[in-house]
Structure formats: structure tokens, C-alpha cells
Amino acid sequence: DAGVIQSPRHEVTEMGQEVTLRCKPISGHNSLFWYRQTMMRGLELLIYFNNNVPIDDSGMPEDRFSAKMPNASFSTLKIQPSEPRDSAVYFCASSWTSGNLGEQYFGPGTRLTVT
Amino acid sequence: RKEVEQDPGPFNVPEGATVAFNCTYSNSASQSFFWYRQDCRKEPKLLMSVYSSGNEDGRFTAQLNRASQYISLLIRDSKLSDSATYLCVVNSGDKIIFGKGTRLHILP
Numbered sequence: 001d002a003g004v005i006q007s008p009r010h011e012v013t014e015m016g017q018e019v020t021l022r023c024k025p026i027s028g029h030n031s032l033f034w035y036r037q038t039m040m041r042g043l044e045l046l047i048y049f050n051n052n053v054p055i056d057d058s059g060m061p062e063d064r065f066s067a068k069m070p071n072a073s074f075s076t077l078k079i080q081p082s083e084p085r086d087s088a089v090y091f092c093a094s095s096w097t098s099g100n101l102g103e104q105y106f107g108p109g110t111r112l113t114v115t
Numbered sequence: 116r117k118e119v120e121q122d123p124g125p126f127n128v129p130e131g132a133t134v135a136f137n138c139t140y141s142n143s144a145s146q147s148f149f150w151y152r153q154d155c156r157k158e159p160k161l162l163m164s165v166y167s168s169g170n171e172d173g174r175f176t177a178q179l180n181r182a183s184q185y186i187s188l189l190i191r192d193s194k195l196s197d198s199a200t201y202l203c204v205v206n207s208g209d210k211i212i213f214g215k216g217t218r219l220h221i222l223p
Contacts, residue, residue: 033211035213042213042214042215042216043159043202043213043215045210045211045212045213048211056209056210091158091159101206101211102147102148102149102164102204102205102206102211103149103161103164104161104211105161106158106159106160107158108157108158109158
């Protein structure tokens with residue numbers, strides 16, 4: 001069974017460019033989470049979807065960040081325009097709500113570098 | 116007080132020893148708790164849930180102390196492969212919060 005799939009695995013871009021990160025959750029999971037991880041701040045929840053609907057986006061840093069989930073098998077996180085301080089590893093995770101939201105399965109992450 | 120706090124370590128422990136670390140949380144209404152393991156440059160992976168009665172999975176034992184608001188993870192007979200960062204996770208119903216992790220190095 002395939003786990004959570006993220007693409008690209010690595011992204012290097014220049015400041016001001018648009019960046020789009022993609023995620024395919026585990027089939028049958030109905031909750032999806034986007035996280036950002038840095039050495040300084042640890043793992044931060046950016047946004048959480050349940051049944052494709054954004055439930056909590058309080059972690060989204062600012063308007064430059066947006067996330068969509070057009071269907072149960074796909075989500076995107078977009079940064080426009082990107083800034084050097086956005087450099088981090090971005091993880092997508094999914095879970096089954098009828099279980100426990102804390103039992104999440106993470107993708108391999110996208111390592112973003114903004115120069 | 117931070118919502119979830121962990122000693123960042125590193126804990127340097129000889130192979131075969133027993134090691135334990137705690138994670139404190141500030142919200143007394145927190146409902147469920149977990150330990151995750153994260154290897155260097157990898158994604159976090161669920162290690163075990165933490166039940167009120169405590170639970171054990173092989174060499175790993177997790178416990179919850181609601182009165183003092185902390186969870187613990189104990190690793191017996193530590194292996195080199197146990198070297199990783201251990202993240203605690205607290206679910207307060209409306210929020211899921213990851214600790215920053217405790218780094219563990221098992222020394223040969």
C-alpha cells in the first residue's frame with residue numbers, strides 16, 4: 001500500500017518566485033495536514049483539512065501561503081511570492097478521523113530552499 | 116509555559132542501557148497523546164499511542180501522568196538503531212501540537 005506521496009522532494013527557487021508543493025494522502029484517509037519544520041521552530045502545523053474542507057488554517061504564516069484540496073486524493077500548498085525565510089522542510093500527513101487525529105502518517109517531505 | 120515541552124538533549128546512552136525522557140504539556144484538557152520517532156532527514160513516524168493506563172510495545176513503555184501533566188517514554192535494552200529524535204504529540208481536541216523533540220544517541 002502506498003504511503004503519503006509528496007512532490008517535489010527538493011525545490012530550489014529564487015526569492016519572489018511561486019512555489020507549489022503537492023501531496024497525495026493515503027487512500028481512505030479523510031484528514032490531511034500540512035506542516036513546516038525548521039531547526040529553530042520545530043514542526044509547525046500550517047493547515048488541516050477534513051473531508052477536503054479546511055478546518056484550521058491558523059498556522060498559515062501569512063497571505064503568501066495558500067492551500068487547496070480539490071478532492072480526496074490531492075492537495076497543494078502554494079507560496080507566492082516566496083522568501084528566503086520560507087526555506088524549510090514541508091511535510092504532508094494524513095489520518096483517518098474516526099481513529100485519532102494524532103495518529104498521522106507523514107510523507108517524505110519537500111525540502112524547500114529559497115535563495 | 117510552552118504548550119508542549121521536551122528536553123532537547125542529546126541523551127548519549129550506551130548500547131544496552133535503559134533511557135527515559137518526559138514531555139510536559141500545559142493544557143489540562145488534552146485528550147490524547149503520542150510518541151513519534153524521526154530519523155535524521157526523514158519524516159516523523161508514529162511510534163506509539165499513550166493510554167491512561169500506560170502501554171508497552173516490546174522494549175518501549177509509554178506512560179501518562181495527568182496530575183502532573185506529562186507523558187514519558189522508556190526504552191529498555193537500547194539498540195544502536197534507536198538513535199533518533201523522539202517527538203511527543205498532544206491532541207487537545209481542537210489542536211494537535213508536536214514537541215520539538217528529544218535527540219537520543221545510542222553509543223556502541
